[in-house]
Amino acid sequence: MLRMENVNAGYGDVQVLWDVSFEVKAREFVVLVGANGAGKSTIMKTISSLLHPTSGTIWFEDQRLDHVQPYHIIDVGIAHVPEARQLFPEMTVLENLEMGSLCARAKPHRKESIEWVLDLFPRLRERRKQLAGTLSGGEQQMCAIARGLMSKPKMLLFDEPSLGLSPLLTQEIFRLASKIHGEGMTILMVEQNVKQTLAICDRAYVLENGRIALEGKGRELLENEEVKQAFLGI
Structure with a gap:
């Protein structure tokens, strides 16, 4: 449904994303995880056309989005929370x-x-x-x-939905996200709460310094030694 191909983007002379490529299939729940400053929110802004890439392409279904106006994003069926x-x-x-x-x-x-x-x-x-x-x-x-x-x-973008929330409220927000996904919604979520998001998603991409470092099924990445050391303190 969504495909990002070799996208480079940033703010002025500061490049944040480096040849980022990933995809989200229809009805999938995909998460992007990574440390602060890894480029997660920049990806969301680039998909929503709040920021245009310096190179690369973004496709949603059969429409190219990398240089459209932000209002066009909602018209094609993407909602950014x-x-x-x-x-x-x-x-x-x-x-x-x-x-x-x-x-x-x-x-x-x-x-x-x-x-x-x-x-x-x-x-x-x-x-x-x-x-x-x-x-x-x-x-x-x-x-x-x-x-x-x-x-x-057709697709929801969640940018750090647990930001500033208590652990109890965070669990409730993730429960609601899972419920919405269960009703057929395609979801792309950016989150710092790695353990909980990997437990509920279909697939995940790990972002490091503006590059995709790892990808795989959510629960498989929970058992990945690199992920454990970098994000789970294990």
Whole structure:
């Protein structure tokens, strides 16, 4: 579904990604793991066209994405749940959800989509009239995920969904991600919480200094000695 081929990218004169190539197949749950500064979020920004690569190509289904405008990404069916949530704090939960359904593919289905995401996140139903800025960190993350789902995407990009959350809330977010995947959603997730993400994903890529260093099935990488030493402290 998604294919990145020999992508180089960075910020000004600073190159962050070096010949990065990977793929995500339809209905897969794939994670990118790596230390801070490895280039994980840069990959997400490049897929979302917030950053254009200096070379290489990005394909989603049969469409090339490496030099399109960011609004085109949502039109083709990719929703990006950004790092640090980035909600509209002075708008209610319901208004934030409505903002997620403004694209042409989603707007006609707004009413049923709202009911679907509120069933998926019962806590948001309880707080649907509350300002998003007054929600707890975990509730804000749920709202950000729900807003992404409102665009009726074919694929969800999660950028550090556990950032700033307690271990208990982190487990809940991962449980919800697994549930969404179980309903047929294709997911690409960037995470620092290596142990938990490798346990729930189909496949994973390990990023080191802007390059793909390892790839494999999630649970197989959990047993990899390099991964154990680098990320699990074993």
